[in-house]
Amino acid sequence: MRILLSALLATVLFIHPVYSKNRVNADDLNRKGMQELAAGNNSSAAEYFRIAITADPSKKNYYNNLAASYMRMNDYNNAEQQLNIAIAIDPGYTKALSNMSVVLFKTGRYREAYEYYMRAKKTDPTYASERFEKHRVLARLKEQSKRNPDDHNLKKIILQIESGSE
Numbered sequence: 584m585r586i587l588l589s590a591l592l593a594t595v596l597f598i599h600p601v602y603s604k605n606r607v608n609a610d611d612l613n614r615k616g617m618q619e620l621a622a623g624n625n626s627s628a629a630e631y632f633r634i635a636i637t638a639d640p641s642k643k644n645y646y647n648n649l650a651a652s653y654m655r656m657n658d659y660n661n662a663e664q665q666l667n668i669a670i671a672i673d674p675g676y677t678k679a680l681s682n683m684s685v686v687l688f689k690t691g692r693y694r695e696a697y698e699y700y701m702r703a704k705k706t707d708p709t710y711a712s713e714r715f716e717k718h719r720v721l722a723r724l725k726e727q728s729k730r731n732p733d734d735h736n737l738k739k740i741i742l743q744i745e746s747g748s749e
Contacts, residue, residue, distance in 0.1 A: 609636075612631050616635060620655070628652040632649035636649065643679065644678075647665070647669045654685065667683075670683065678710070681710065684696045694740070717744065
């Protein structure tokens with residue numbers, strides 16, 4: 584009986600992909616997810632990223648990648664949840680901070696979006712500046728400001744961006 588149990592345990596630990604080479608399998612799954620994402624297969628990409636996270640939940644980029652697939656499917660609630668995890672793992676993770684800024688902007692939470700943008704810019708000014716399309720953001724903010732003329736936070740953000748002091 585003991586030999587049978589040992590053999591069973593050895594089989595699980597050394598053959599089962601979740602237990603053997605977790606990290607390698609997770610990286611492979613993440614890579615496949617990135618290929619699917621690049622091909623526009625967002626649901627398939629999300630599934631690969633979810634499995635990669637199950638295999639190795641310590642990788643911030645897996646959560647960020649899963650969030651990116653959700654963002655492409657306009658599922659901003661799930662994207663925000665995944666980005667919160669990525670940022671919890673690494674509070675200075677520029678890509679997650681930048682993506683969180685986009686998610687919050689898309690959901691109309693402009694003050695929070697601006698705060699995340701500023702955090703991303705502080706951690707990596709070049710990446711944040713390249714990712715931030717100033718003219719599009721300003722146009723959207725001005726459109727929202729017209730609809731909400733009493734929103735002083737929105738006006739303040741517009742002024743900061745226009746003056747270049749963002």
